[in-house]
Amino acid sequence: MKKLLNTIYVTTEGAVLRKDGENLVAEVEGAERARVPFHMLGSVVVFGAIHVSPALMAACAGGGITLVLLDRNGRFQARIEGPVTGNVLLRRAQYKASDAPEEIVRSVVIGKVANQRAVLMRSLRDYGEEHEAEDRAAIEAVTERLARILRRVELSDDTVDLLRGSEGEAAQLYFSVFDHLIRSPDPEMRWHGRSRRPPLDPVNALLSFLYTLLTHDCRSACESVGLDPAVGFLHRDRPGRPSLALDLMEELRPVLADRLALSLINRRQLRVRDFEVRDAGAVFLSDEARKTVLTAWQERKKDERQHPFLEEKAPLGLTPYLQAQMLARHLRGDLDAYPPWFWK
Template structure:
């Protein structure tokens, strides 16, 4: 049961809850924490800025044999990294292509040319990733080059004229404009879902392939989200702004220049996030229709099957 100002606002049975995310000064009773832990439901605490503070969960069983296979694969991760980077770049390119197809006639000629050039350069990067050797560092370099190209034209995908909602490049800690504040919040939510997917499939969320190991960082969860965030997070951010579900009044600027979502705006984003995850797409590899919110679990499951030797390679997720 959820209460706001002493009034009951929601009541849900635990078996219908996948995870709980509490943003800001939210009181969670010890009884609820215990019930969530027993039910295998993770509780994630974020501060008002959307930064991760803590994660509370019950015992994590983790398949020790699978995790050993994951650790061995992390020593020579080139082919898994190739799959992840291929899907990320392809999905970034698909986001730009969709924008050109749906709204290309509204672009200024020089900006349309810039987006078309980015699409073509991303295609060349895809070919390099697929066919060129060179090791993991070369693949990481290609991923970084693609990200720079993609975000260089990301502002062109924003169709509202408000100068306070322009995107001037990626800024993270802290976000320095409204678009970055929105992206960072959505990426935090997606990271949480990817970490839950890794743990649910017996994988270690801290041992990645594309992202180097670092104490306290869920490197594998970050790997998993790379191929998903152009579609699940970036397109949702664009939709919220372009459909005017968010405006300048939904952001506040703090001392030092950090830009944050307001409390009301976070509720809007969380509602849209849940609705986005209900949308269904056909998964090309498993050839079944599944909600977008289930894709992190499907990808973690496919990687686990590859690590066990059931699949010759890890099949990444491409947005169609």
């Protein structure tokens, strides 16, 4: 359990949350682990099989404390709150901001490009001597071009369309050297470019699966703070697409998804035998490989990093929820700008 931004996150399955006087009490196997006064709480987010007493639900609803229930993988299940809520005002602010989203889009693009560049620079540090001279030069050239794109985005007054163009240019550069980061002995595990719906090679199949997991987390994060996951800023609105969740994941996926994919491949936890080719050449993870990825995904989310804006450590798995909260605070006027998340 971790308290961040006046929100309690409970991730230990089997935990019991109950009311004791004017306090929330968390117990694990009958032992009290935490006690937090209600007046210090804004919301409670629980993951998985956690018992929440009816008395606590009533106290939270009566005190304006939102209770969010997610499954163990972070998928949104329910949101419990009392009759007085600012969600209508928050969503109105979100819809209004979507008509002139330049500054939010700028922050998202800056976060994404900076994190893509950080992934490449980390590879140079970790495998510098093992890279071929030509590969190293290619990666270094892309990091320089990404740095120029960052400066351009930060200093310009570009329109949303131009910002989207800069994001697309950075993604093309980043993936142009992605194969240089792969160190698998299997020739089938090489990178030949992005393919989706369906993925046509093992690396794309792995990335698509991880992006799906991250999208679910980001959608849950949006819903947990009362934002409409369908109305985004960087991604255009489209029926059935969680545009805001896709916005939120852009700055996170180079670190949470791409680096995890590279780790699984480079550590040889996944080989070509862990993938299946189906009709029309579509490639998917086998059942056992999917379990391997899910286990690694859950472990990855436990890693703690210093949050650059909050200046305190938080598990990577909570980052989408923290970013959604800060976006909501920006839309409400509590923050002058939406602060992107930078990986260091």
